[in-house]
Amino acid sequence: MKRVSLMTLAAIAVAALALLPLSGAPYWTTFVFSVLIAYVLAQSWDWVAGEMGYINLGHYVFYGIGAYAFSIALTSAAIGSVTVSMVIAVVVVGIAAVLLGLPLFRLRGDYFAFATLALLPLAEVLTNNMSWLTGGADGIVLPVDHVLTVAFWLALALAVLSFITTLAINRARFGFALRGIRNDEEVAEVMGLPLLPTKIKALLLSSLFAGLAGAIQAWQMSYIDAVTVFGLNVALVPIAMALLGGSGLRWGPFVGVVLLAGIQQWLLVNITMLQATVYGAIILLIGRYMPGGMLRAGLLQNIAWLAPLTREHGAFVADRTAGQAAGGAAVAMPLDRIAIEPDAPPLLVCKDVVKAFGGNRALAGVSFSVGPGEILGLVGQNGSGKTTLFNCISRVHALTAGEIRLGGRDLAGLRRDEMAGLGVGRTYQIPRPFGDLTVAENVALSVMLGPRREAPERALAEARSFLAYADLDHRRDVRADTLSLQEKKLLEFARALAVRPRLLLVDEIASGLTPVEVRRFVERIRAVRDDYGITVIWVEHIASALNAAADRIVVLEQGQLIADGPPAAVFSDRRVLASYLGNTAEAMQ
């Protein structure tokens, strides 16, 4: 109910705002205009930062490029039309975003933030020096007059479109992909998400809104120069606004913009100097006391009537999954049974696989194969190369030498995100859930990013059957980082199955479990093969579990294969006992 009323309220407010320029109050019209532009900038910035986790401190560069492209086009004798100039601005900004994004997205964290921030002084130097194009330090005067009303409407439309786009991103597969990247991009990639194209798309979308905002602002002001559009203190204001409200929250940038713009206006009227100091102090205090934003501060979270504004994304998802049926006793997964033919060629063939890190050969020429529908146990001491082997199969590492073939296809040259499409699902020894997403979203991401690219609604519904299969459905709406270690392992298992694998790589999923829980896993692993025809490679230290589950055991020692055969034979091999069991069995005899 509350959500509906909030949206209705917003619609009424927009309609009322649209009448403002006609009221004959140019001062207030100009002020609200600047707030709208700031909102577009803050909200579009947050798609890359709040959703995807890349802090682009140079967002304002796109605003400036948009403003300059528009102004140059409008003042050139050949063009002169406002509409055409806007289109040109959009195109130029789009090209700039792709060209800048390609190199910048090779960086992460602080480095990304720093490199993007460095774009601002660079842009300022370039505009000041390329006088033939930009008018240099004199700036550009536009031949326009009395456009405030139309510019206001354009800005209002763009602001509304920004909010609608935010809602759309929240619901879309694209938005889930961005949140996957924010949490753990390698896991998202192994699930089947091509990283660079997704990041570029997000930057492109965000930069286009910023560029349009720049063009509209330039038109309204009828004058621009480098300091106005690339200056450090103006450039950081929209970002501070989004962070003040709460980056990544639906209403965060909006609340932040309204508050900070209000304060800014008050300061403008009431104090004449040290304005940058006050901005600086606000930014500093947000950083020190509320790096998550005001709407995430405990104080506000507990106020009931603010609840619609402070909801995290997961809460919206929980709404959507709550009413749906299934789950509980129904533990069938929506997987097609893979037919196992008796004398089919091996599914996976590793031949002389070598992986070296510097001088250390983690895998020193390992060869074995796995038949379709086989359960292979992989054992060896810590550091013997088991996880490295998994990483080679899922293309997290490229091989130093040798080859790996899946279904006859050489994996060399394939990207990580192509592996899910080939039917490889994996779990991680140390669970790597997408921490700030719900359990249901975690599994739904596998379904969405995987080869079938399901829409979120279907994926969330489907996720429940995988969760039910892993006995985790009752926890579906909690944040994944609040799960216990055991629950996180179950989540790993559900996520790997949701990729719809032909080959399932299971890495120490039963370690640390009670004997009863271990037996449940043995049953599950066998059922995955018996009921769905999935081939399994299972790394585990618990000999009894592998003894019960596996058809065949392969033993690694210091990167080399020292045994390969049926469990009974391997577990009685003296060399295996010496290496893997630390001679306990021998000592017990």
Place this chain on the structure above:
Amino acid sequence: MSVDVVLQVVVGGVLLGGLYALVAFGLSLIYGVVRILNFAHGTILAVVGVMASVMFASWQLSPVLIALILVPGVFVIGALFYRGLLRPLERRSPLEATIGTVLVTVGALLILSDVTAVLAGPMQRNILLRAPVIEVGDIIISITQLAILAAIVVLTLAIHVILKTTWFGLAVRAVTQEPVAAELCGARSLGIKTLTFGVGSATVAMAAVLYVLTFPVDPYMGFGLTVKAFTIIVVGGIGNLPGALIVGVLLGVAEGLVGLFWGPEWSPAISVVLLLLILVAFPAGFRWRRA
């Protein structure tokens, strides 16, 4: 254009580059130990430079005395800044900690520049000492410049010796490489981080007093310097002093030559372009410490 002019520019570039390197040492120490990228790092030079020139103009204090007053002051303020505003953020989630430190240091940058501009004026200033000059062929070098060069060399050596021989220096290197192991050896991380933040800031303050003796400073030049210092440590390697010195000098000379042949307005672009090119070419080079 004669060879002498080029040489004259190279001399100026070496001096400027040496000062860049000093700024970079401070950033490198802090980043290595505290893992915080201080966006306000270069702004310390701008502010201290302006203060030094005001002190010189108003009270005719000797630059040495000015340094003796300002450098310990900056040490204390740097340490307090870390303890009061940055340290508490370490308890938060990694993303919030990153956002928080970026905001706090960017906020500090804006405040420092603005307050300085309001109090001292936004114009460029420097300290003009009347010092005799030496002529080598047609190249003119002032005694002041020689003194600055000597100071850079001495400071670099001093930092090197401190890092190599003192317990504090040993601990700084240990924390940079393996923070957990350093704690296990008995090094208290809070104290070392606080000291390092102070020392790193004080290094910039020393560079500032030297800088303002030959080059003009203004309240807003800080961020450009931070970019340069960051470029230097990225290229030279974090914690690698000789590397930073070489890269700093090369950058200073390159800026001088670009200014000479293309026009001084292009000089500020070099470090940014260099930084972006290098980041693009070797992004993995910067993650190795975290791995």
Place this chain on the structure above:
Amino acid sequence: MMLEVSHLAVDHGKLRALWDVSFSVGEGQRVGLVGANGAGKSTTLGAIAGLYPIAGGAIVYDGAPLDSRSPPDALSRGIVLVPEGRRLFGEMTVRENLRMGAYGARARAALNEGYDRVFTLFPVLRDKQAQPARELSGGQQQMVAIGRALMARPRLLLLDEPFIGVAPILVDDIMTALAAIADGGVTMILVDQNIRRALRFVERASVIHNGRTVLAGDSAALLADENFATTFMGLD
């Protein structure tokens, strides 16, 4: 008893990693902690060394509760951890690594004695003093790690998986050195995934499973105990 751990619980963030661990170590004893990966052995050592705060239970050391807020607190009472994976300062020389081990006030005074002691135990390091630690082999790195801990003049030495990544020939050398250190009066707690090797070295051991001590006893008795085989190996 020198060290008494009773009903120790430790949290990693919001998650409880250790539920209920109890064991004791007498002065001069060698005690082992064994159990599967992720059972909580490293966490137990970390809690004693001051790496993790205690969430429940108590650690009593020399008759007084051990409530270290950080490793330097534990170190000042003579407790030193050789961490899993060695964690050497790779870019620093072997000698600098050892010197860093003597960072604590007490050990600084006896720096030269410390070097002598380490080079007597591990003569091979004497010639490698000036080499960066990362250039050493796995076994030699482990020697540096143990040597670095010795520089702090420990009374209680905690060894977390000291044989991982060590070539088999060097394992014996290190074992011999550890025995010599123990004979010199240093108390030890050893965590080793190779259970027989561990039991050969220690006098008593405790089995940790899922963050709880489930079994304890003399090494010989443990090896003979069938229950022990089931719990530790998972061989039903």
